[in-house]
Amino acid sequence: MEENEPAERPLTRIQQKNRQTILEAALEVFSQHGFRGATLDQIAEVAGLSKPNLLYYFPSKEAIHVELLSTLMDAWLDPLRALDPAGDPVEEILGYMRRKLELSRDYPRESRLFANEVLQGAPRMMEALRGDLKSLVDEKATVLTRWTTAGRIADVPPHHLIFSIWALTQHYADFDVQVRAVLGEGHDPYAEAQGFLDTLFRKLLAP
Template identity: 75%
Template sequence: MTVQRSRIQRKNREAILEAALEVFSAHGFRGATVDQIAEVAGLSKPNLLYYFPSKEAVHRTLLTGLLDSWLDPLRAMNPDGEPVEEMLSYVRRKLDLSRDYPRESRLFANEILQGGPRIREALEGDLKRLVDEKAALLGRWMDQGRIARVDPVHLIFSVWSLTQHYADFDFQVRAVLGPGHDPFAEAGAFLDTLFRRLLTPPGR
């Protein structure tokens, strides 16, 4: 009985988070309600509140998991790899995340546009520490002449903006490109060329 109850609880929790992702990504934090999330999850409001005491708690759980996933591609940058290829792999991983998880990207963007009140601690903690670490690695590669010298932190910012744009502004991208285009395939080829030219040291 305990195993069955745990399975049901896990299933309900997953259903709530999936529903919350749908509602938050469509309406933002302020426009979303517990009633909407419960309806999409197929649960009653009291049942939802059994698992999460508030809308804020659901939102914070989603954001915490999302930020961890969002950092994985940067964590995967290998200090022992070939620098240009490591950066290009990072760009591809970030673009794949935008393609495969557009709702998560829009949820994160909405939170940042509101000033990040529910994720500020993580941004100023885990995110900043990882960016500082990888910026230092990029700086070492630049000092060694293995990649062209650019501002390493703004390089990382540029990867974020140029990849997440395709999720956050999907409707605009598809409207401008028109039918018959694969935005992410085309973006992948373009970004590979862009960053390869930017990062290849002069003379190579």
């Protein structure tokens, strides 16, 4: 910061509340319509604010989207960060799968926001995908390879094992309407999925 440059003032409580209200509204709109289909007018309406008021906090639709994605990426990486190299291999991998399934259950809109961004070519988060995400996946793939070499789990391609966990857990958030339509009333998709995926991965990982 330059010597004569004024320090940025912290947000007031009302400003913090309005900013969070905008982000919550944007999450709802983006998860339904994607980045291209969403408009600032829609976000402002859901937030209960005027468009000029919204633009006071965020200069553009893209700025709101980037803010949501940066927050989401950190939360998305936490379940994989928790995979412990010193733990029991099968239980650690199953624990990761369960954490990802819980994330889909508890944050379906965030999952769809992420999926929509990736389907559009990830123009606003490619740096994060090639940076933090790739580094963490490569780190944990090394752990999986070490477990395989030691004969503690079956010889499976580590990156594709992680991809399969993503696909089989995030599906329940991204295709929630389809899943519930097919299963019908009286089913808990996530409880049923956990039991099935536990069995699937235990059999796959057995050395």
